Amino acid sequence: MLGVAPSAGAAPPTRSPAAASAADAGDRLQAYRGETDLAGLARIRALGVDPHDLSVAPLEGGRARVEVVLTGAQARGLERAGVDLDATAADRGAARTLAAAGDGVFRPYSGPGGLAEELRAQARAHPGIAELVTIGRTVQGKPILAVKVTKGARAVRDGSRPATVYLGAQHAREWITPEMVRRLLDDVLDGYATDRSLRRLVDTNELWFIPVGNPDGYDFTFTEGNRLWRKNLRDNDENGVTTVGDGVDLNRNFETKWGYDDEGSSPNPASDTYRGPSPGSEPETQSLNRLFARITPEFLVNYHSAAELLLHGVGWQVATPTPDDVLYQAMVGDDDDPAVPGYDPDISAELYTTNGDTDTHVQEAYGTLGFTPEMATCQSASAVDPDDAWDPDDCQSVFNFPDDEALIQAEYEKNVPFALAVARSAADPDDPVSVTGIDTPDFVVDAFEVSYGTRQPVAVTAKRALRDVVMRYRVNGRGPVYRVPVREWRGGERYGDENDDYYAELRGVVRGAREGDRVTVWFEGRERGLSRSERFTYTVENASRNDVLVVANEDYTGVNPTYPDEVTAPKHLQAHLDALAANGVGADTWDVDAQGVPHHLGVLGHYGTVLWYLGDNRLTQDPEDELTEYGSAQLPDASVAERQQYLTIAVRDFLNEGGKLVHAGETAAYYGILGSSLGGIYYGLDGRPEEPCAVTVDPTADCLLLADDFSQYYLGAYARTAIAEADGVAGTAGALAGLAADFGGPATVANPVDEVGAFTPLSEVLDPATHPWFGPSTPAAEYVGASGPFLPVEGRQGAAAEHADDSWMRLTRTYDLTGLTAADAPAFAAQLSWDTEEGYDHVVVEARTPGGEDWTTLPEAGGATSSAVPTECEAGFLLEEHPALLRYLTPGDPCTATGTSGAWNSLTGSSDGWQDLRFDLSAYAGGAVEVTVSYVTDPFTGGAGVIVDDTRLVTAGGEQQEAGFEDGLAPWTVPGEPEGSPANTRDFELSLGLGGITAAIATEDTVLLGFGLEQLASDEARAALAGAALRQLGAVRP
Incomplete structure (x- = not known):
């Protein structure tokens, strides 16, 4: 969904795994808060953070208050780009205050008093209905424990009864989720002897409780400085140290739709949504796969936090309803009456996409219907009781649910009715127990009012349990009622063949109608008796044979x-x-x-x-869409009418x-002025698309989005x-x-x-x-x-270097100055246009005698270059990444603008269009000189890059050795990065322009x-x- 044009402002950051590990060694994840404008929000989104890790509240003037989980390096990079965020409670001392006020409810998985120890004890205490099962082991070899609960659990074959799985803590920092699963297990075990409905449920079903699906990562969040760790503990760079470049997101690692795109999951090991090196690569993923293959459960309830959502259905592509959504929606309720009070029921991809996720895979592979309740945030829980010790402003992040027994129990209790209703539905999933009282219809007709053909397919979503389903129709309200067979639609080229275990899309064909006719259609089938769908009528308005x-x-x-x-x-x-x-x-x-x-x-x-x-x-805008309420601001080009x-x-x-x-x-x-920050454009209120978008609380959730995915x-x-x-x-x-x-x-x-x-x-x-x-x-x-600032200024082609992080891109050629003297004033001339991260990324013109070590950078004759050293040069990270810069810079505090062989002169920031530049070469007169135009970037973010055109040697006698790239790069070459720098992921190339x-x-x-x-x-x-x-x-x- 998020598409940032490479020629506009900030380019999407690119990082090699090796560079990520080097840059992030010793770094950690923290929550940050601050205010930013729309461009800053786009920069944050361009980092590829999970939308759940980004909380946004609109302010005046189109600005927003944000909270986001970042590495320290990411936060520093944002600060350099003008997005100033501060670390939250962990660095302000409030975390220690909150810990002192806490009840000590949250605890690790491993070790004395841990959750694993409790699971073992509960299974021992209830031998008639509980069995402890090790479903697999983690990266570090820890057992992943489940408790199977059913009558005669240790004698009954796994999967022999209708089964429901409750899973928590796939993401390590989501501490409220193990409490949800643990408490539900405890209540089921303890209530079996006294609660008749629980006894009946346990006697006839299998309930599987896995409080912690990611034991390594969960335990890691109890170590100093790692509370917000999300992934497992895969050592991606195999250096024996866990840094932010390590770990795999276990909810992006499953085989189905793995790596579909790079928005629903990331190929970058440093990302919190890193999908792993291959589908199902992680032992934790493999463990769940083996369990589901063995028991083929009817339902999965996969608890996450923190957003207060009830997610279901397709997550890999936006706006993709499926047949089984009829069942899902009956169980989760709707915006006005959700199955969990205060939660928002949605198709999974309504707010953002995911791929390789657990729920999608288990339904595709095992026919298991999956729900993802996203549980309460720290802020919402802290606001429940204004008289308690918990203040929403003290929350380190949305994930830091208060360590308060009463609040934890309250959050658990409001989830229990839905959790048990799911299990009670397992025996007859297409007629589920609905907390909100919604019945699943036999038929849902895909109605329309106008047809452009006499042979007209008509679709209906129907229960698979129905027998003898047929379509019936009548023309113009008189004459015979036609009865025609239906066939199941098996899906199209990309979608339509999934999530159809209990419902299916069936189609029949109306034949024989003529232009002007009105056709009434309905469907019939039998289960316990005759069932009929609603009727609808369409008009054949066109019957031409045009294609x-x-x-x-x-x-x-x-x-x-x-x-x-x-x-x-x-x-x-x-x-x-x-x-x-x-x-x-x-x-x-x-x-x-x-x-x-x-x-x-x-x-x-x-x-x-x-x-x-x-x-x-x-x-496409109606009058109410012309300006969109965004906090106190009224933004143009931010919404479209829902019909679009x-x-x-x-x-x-x-x-x-x-x-x-x-x-x-x-x-x-074109997706409007918010397109790069939202990945689309608004089209109506969440839950009420017919009403104009108004962003009052959360720019990512208040309104619906026409995504740029199409x-x-x-x-x-x-x-x-x-x-x-x-x-x-x-x-x-x-x-x-x-x-x-x-x-x-x-x-x-x-x-x-x-x-x-x-x-x-x-x-x-x-x-x-x-x-x-x-x-x-x-x-x-x-x-x-x-024409434009990043299009070739002369002819059709230039030589361009599009931004990439951690790069030293070089464009090199040799000029023959034989026969020239200093009096001839030889100079390298070229037209350049650049857009770089000011102070941090630089364009330099290097010179040396061919094959020599007398490297230097050249000042521009008109003063366009500066000898100011790179911003934060004294921090050393740029020199460590690109040691060849030591030719021109000396490390230290202060860092100085001379090095082992030459001096520092650079272009940085924006050129504001094309500049015709000259660089004096008189020091090389009488011989030859190698000239290199270099674009040197640091580990984080940047502008569009640099484009070079109309190169030439200028002397007092005129211009010579011109090269404008119309016939190729020659005589220029692209030698790649200098020794010691990370391998370039991009480099100079022939180009029709940055952005094209x-x-x-x-x-x-x-x-x-x-x-x-x-x-x-x-x-x-x-x-x-x-x-x-x-x-x-x-x-x-x-």
Whole structure:
């Protein structure tokens, strides 16, 4: 979801495992708090922190108060970037005060008096119903203990009765969760003799209690300075020391959807969501897998903290309901009546995505329905009783639940009804016990009002327990009632084949209706008797045989922009139809303003290709969406109307079922001013999407999000950068190759070409070799005549180094100064544009005699460089990482700007566009000189990078030895990092610009255009581009 354009502001940090370990040695995780603006929030999100580790509250002026769990190095890096956060209670002494006030409830897993000892004692004390089971061992060899509870537990074969598993502390710091599982175990064991309902439950079911799924990590959180550790204790760098670069997130390590993307889990060992080196790599993961394979439980309740949520269903992709959600939702309740008071029931990916998680895997692999209750935060628990010793402001983090018996017991008690209801549902899961009294219906019909075809598939989600399910329909309310068979839909190209153990999507087909007919549809089946679904009626509004549908999403009834009163229909629809007709393609139309969102089966599914265009529409907004309440601020371009979310999902469903898409618009893949910090744009209140977004408490939870995942993973555009000026487009690949078109014409009067989108292809970020499910995303066209601070200033190409942390990128060549004297004033000249983390990342021009050791950096003749040493040079971390800097810098406090062979001169910060620079080479006159343009970065964050163009040797007699990179890098070379520096993950390369000038991206099923067809200057150009796009998708013959 989070996509930060590499050319805009801060680039996403990149770190090698080795560099992470070196940088983080001796570091630890802490909670930090402070205030920041939207750019700062984007920088925090770009670190890849788990959303549960980030708490945000809106303030005035678009600022926000944040609490986030970070390493010390991350916090220092944020401070350098202008995000000033302070360590919380642990460093203020309040932690010791709170510990003194605590009841001593929380305790380690291992050792005398630990939780493991209690589990052993409880099993011994209840031999008739409890059995202690070691399900496996940890990285450090500790036993992972479970207690199996059922009548005759030690004689009954595991898994022979309906089973429910209760799991805590997969994440080490979530101390409230072992207490939840432990107390539930104690109450079940102690209540068996006196509570008839508990006795009946235990006699007929298996209950498995695993209070601590991560014993190593949990015990580690009881050691000094490690309270906020999350992962297991895998020694990733094998150095024998546990640092923040170690450990694997056990809730990202399972096989199903492992590594689907790098947002739902991380490939970086230093990340708290590191997914591990391979699927199921961790012994703790393997232990759970073996247990679930042996007992195939009906349910898992996987306790986490801290967010007060009840999560279920698909987590790896946003907005993906599944058949079994009918059952899940009956059990968790809804926003108005949740199964756990104060918790928010949601599909797992509503707030953020996860992949390789436990719940998804156990349902896919074993048919086990999984719930994740996210338990209370420290702050919410501390606020329960204003007269007790606990103050929310004293909380070190959301995870530090108060060590208070009364508060812990209260949090436990409000979770008990749901926990027991899950177990009581195991014998008959599709007719569950619901705390909120919600019944599971036999049928949930996917209704729609309009059809564009006479042969119309209709879908229903139905209980698998039903027999003889059929679809019935009647045309125009008279005549015969037709009875047709149904078939189970097995899913599409990417989704639809999961979470269907107790419910399934069935489809029947209406045949014989004609244009203008009204068709009423319902479904029937039998379990204990005849069951009928609700009926719905649709109208066949179109029955053409065209294979292309044009979806006009101009939003002429909206406010961004506001249209003249006389505009009551799409302005540019005819231009699109004409462009298609010129290619011999007939098309039907759908006007979103007038007709609403087209149903993926009722409308879109009747076509092979959809052309979805925006026209002048910047963002689909009704008047209430124009400004979004964000604390006390009113933010523009922060929300869209909910129909845009529903339209996006309908188109995604269409693609999933084999459709092809051309999506065009100047603001296609634009997600507003909060896009980089949120990973999308708001579209309504959580639980009430029809109401406008208002952020009053939590920017990540108050409102719903139209995520940028669709643009990234279906359209192939990882990020978008706006270009303010371009003359036209030129096709570069596939069917668009050779195409040339200028911008202009009447449409550009009302909508000038001033923010066309340049895209970063997804394939540049997620390698198709490791993420084959996305396929390649190919740049298919580029902008002509585009200009900007990070686009080549001369010709089409420059040499660019895009930011990467821990790097020394070098661009080198040798100049022959033979025959020149100092009087000839030889100088290296080039045009440069740079954007670096000021003071910490630097561009330097190095010089030496070829092969010599007389290294130095050169001052710029006009004063653009500075001899100021790098910020925090005295701390030593930059010199330790890049020892070759000792040529120019001497460590110490103060650090000085001369070194073993030369002096320090650098460019840092932002150049504010292209600068024509000169560097004096007269000291090398009469011989040769090796010149190197270097970009040197530290371990944390940065700007866009540097681009070099128009290089030349300047003398009193003129310019010579020019090289502008139009024919390649030569005579420049890229030698890589100097000895001693970490291996570069990026380096100088030929470039069309930082952020690029890619105007179109093609995937197997889509063509994305960063401009509107209507913005092309001629009918012929529009026809040529429309035809090329259709040929690219195989929609018309070449």
